[in-house]
Amino acid sequence: MSTDTPVQPKIRIDSVHKSYVIDGRQQEVLAGVDLTVNEGEFVSIIGPSGCGKSTLLNIIAGLDQPDSGNIELSSENSDKHSGTASGRLGRTGYMQQKDLLLPWRSVLDNTILGLELRGVPRKQAREQAMEFTEAFGLQGFEHHYPYALSGGMRQRAAFLRTMLMGQDVVLLDEPFGALDALTRVQMQEWLLQLWESMNKTIVLITHDVDEALLLSDRVYLLTARPGRVTLVLDVDLPRPRHYDLVTSPEFGVLKARLMEPLRSQIQSIQSAGRSTGQTA
């Protein structure tokens, strides 16, 4: 990878290793992951379930520390050192796989949680959030409790909570995972528009090849556990993009390139499963 890019890398990850005790033994989850995300880029990470995608985001967000390797976050407005987990905490907007809305707070009060923790007065924070409820499809539901919301709405509320923090780097862990195909497409288009108008750097985890290609400038494909990058695919499709793109021939070519290693991975998992009963 070239180091003399004109744009500044926002996130830089060098050979990150991480292992956990799983089923009573120490197992490697990330086996040397390298990844670079430049300012304003939309990057997707795709890989089989359990390969360590969420673990990687946890490490970037500062919830976890890698066993070895380097993580650098660059942002103008922080003098905290990004080499330590605690130094990275609170420097990125992180929307986790679960929506994690607080059941005792209304939708609106859930979205302002981050602002409130920062000391913004409630009234002011609410006003700030109200400006975005329409764009996030929450209008009319601001004063409902989360249990009264659909899965898609809950995820949009969690998303707004993340975005209100105003961080320029945003990590999204399968934000549309719990949605049906139709709502998913709607949300993807919506996210496309949002990102194109907001100038954010986004890292998105997904299982969905179409989603990754449609949204991203670059896709990282990870292997099955222990996860490492097997393919970096630049998606040089023109922007602004729309969902119709999915049926275009250029899209098909890129999809084929992504599917091929994915398919061979699945085969290797299956054959390994047949010979030893489990994957290493």
Place this chain on the structure above:
Amino acid sequence: MRFLNKITGLLTWLLPVSILFGVVAAWELWVRLADVPQWQLPAPSEIAKELGSSSDLLWDHTLVTLKEIVVGFLAALFAGLVLAGGIAYSRVLERSVYPIVIASQTVPIIAIAPLLLIWVGYGLTPKIIIVALICFYPIAVNTVDGLKATDPDMVNMLRTLGASRWQVFTKLQIPTALPFMFSGIKIGVSVSVIAAVIGEWVGASEGLGYLITYSQPLFLTARVFAAIFVLSVMGISLFMLAVIAEHLMMPWHFNEKRSNSMRQL
């Protein structure tokens, strides 16, 4: 569906009420037919009459007992919540104080009631202390459990939003603990009436418990029953107050989804 709900709702009331009514009717009938003497077992109608004729007397003693319960309970609530908060927040307190709190429950509080008379005299204070001692334990222990029942994923979510330890405590641990705290409060309220009566039995000159011990040797059995009746009404009312407070403070906890899925169980 809605109609069915209404019927089941009515049944949940109708069933216990009709059972209670049946028991009272059988009691009345038995006392009359078997000619049971008044001083042994008064008929429900006699107890009702007594409630009417001694209402002033009962009311005065009720106020005394109620005061002991309310003051003792509030003291227990305050001490229980503060201590639970300290135990959940500080490792040192958890290691040092919590074992003592748990061990204290093995001390028969009823047995120390006579000692309290020696130390603080015959007034309201020893009764209040007994109520407080008995209510304290369920409130404190349940609240500690609740403060520790936080979802670790929620804690991490708050940390990514930049929350401090104290903010995790106030924004997450305390709301999580509320349902547990109310379980403790409901248990505390239920035993508080018993605690006050016991306190009065050991030595008192007023209160419903005193009225019972005073009336019993005089064979004023209807009055004993009237006092017991008032105590039960008091206990049920206090419990319902706790339930109302619970609903007011945690509307999210009693949402439709939850109650529906519980009904389906």
